[in-house]
Amino acid sequence: MKQPHILCSNEDITEYVLLPGDPQRTLRTAAYLDEWQEIAYNREFRSIKGLYKGAPVTIVSTGIGGASAVIALEELITCGGKYFIRIGSGGAVQPGIHIGDLIIPTAAVREDGASRMYVGENYPAVADFALTHAILETCNVLKFPHFTGIVRSHDGFYMDEEDEKMSYWNKKGVLASDMETAALFTVSQLRGVKTASILNNVVLYQGNIREGIQAYVEEGKGAEAGEKREILLALETIRRLYRDQQE
Ligand SMILES: O=P(O)(O)O[C@H]1O[C@H](CO)[C@@H](O)[C@H]1O
Numbered sequence: 001m002k003q004p005h006i007l008c009s010n011e012d013i014t015e016y017v018l019l020p021g022d023p024q025r026t027l028r029t030a031a032y033l034d035e036w037q038e039i040a041y042n043r044e045f046r047s048i049k050g051l052y053k054g055a056p057v058t059i060v061s062t063g064i065g066g067a068s069a070v071i072a073l074e075e076l077i078t079c080g081g082k083y084f085i086r087i088g089s090g091g092a093v094q095p096g097i098h099i100g101d102l103i104i105p106t107a108a109v110r111e112d113g114a115s116r117m118y119v120g121e122n123y124p125a126v127a128d129f130a131l132t133h134a135i136l137e138t139c140n141v142l143k144f145p146h147f148t149g150i151v152r153s154h155d156g157f158y159m160d161e162e163d164e165k166m167s168y169w170n171k172k173g174v175l176a177s178d179m180e181t182a183a184l185f186t187v188s189q190l191r192g193v194k195t196a197s198i199l200n201n202v203v204l205y206q207g208n209i210r211e212g213i214q215a216y217v218e219e220g221k222g223a224e225a226g227e228k229r230e231i232l233l234a235l236e237t238i239r240r241l242y243r244d245q246q247e
């Protein structure tokens with residue numbers, strides 16, 4: 001049965017699913033596949049199915065924010081998705097994280113609305129340990145610059161008091177901000193599927209998020225290289241896990 005938002009059915013969805021936020025990143029990811037086809041493109045959800053070095057993979061964009069991300073996640077789980085890797089972008093909340101460095105979250109602060117619809121705030125948003133460990137192993141093999149630790153997911157890109165928020169989370173050691181990781185981790189844990197996240201840093205932390213965003217615009221090339229690295233990291237991890245499953 002076709003799902004109402006992603007417009008995909010069981011036969012379209014593989015066990016391993018990549019989740020970019022941006023529909024255009026779905027296409028840029030497909031460029032690394034040996035063969036692929038677009039299954040559907042409805043609203044923010046662009047879905048592609050293909051093969052990466054023999055491993056079947058689906059790529060579905062989730063749009064901006066936890067609300068649409070968990071709609072995609074729920075429908076993908078219904079269609080048989082079991083392992084999910086977000087390939088997103090995020091903004092550093094610590095100095096020393098360069099544009100294009102990768103952030104691999106172990107957990108996320110739940111400052112989003114969607115995850116709160118599912119469960120109380122004292123429930124943790126944690127990454128799947130084994131999948132995240134596999135990503136870190138692959139990252140070490142590929143020698144991609146990366147950081148690992150806690151990130152923070154939010155719902156208000158241009159909210160007031162953003163500087164104060166940044167300064168607060170900076171002092172608490174949070175590495176970066178994004179808008180989907182916490183909801184994806186929370187709902188995945190509740191539904192019993194395995195989800196990890198990789199964020200490409202697109203903002204230099206300068207104690208002021210708006211200046212940081214300007215730095216992203218000016219240093220777009222670094223962010224493009226980071227996006228390539230996060231895509232390859234996710235695909236190579238899936239290739240290894242799929243190969244191990246077949247043996
Ligand atoms: O580039 P994506 O994966 O969309 O991720 C980040 O970019 C968007 C904000 O610009 C939010 O979705 C945020 O999480």
Ligand SMILES: O=c1cc[nH]c(=O)[nH]1
Binds near residue numbers: 089091177178203209
């Ligand atoms: O600062 C940033 C950059 C990307 N995405 C976010 O949510 N925040």
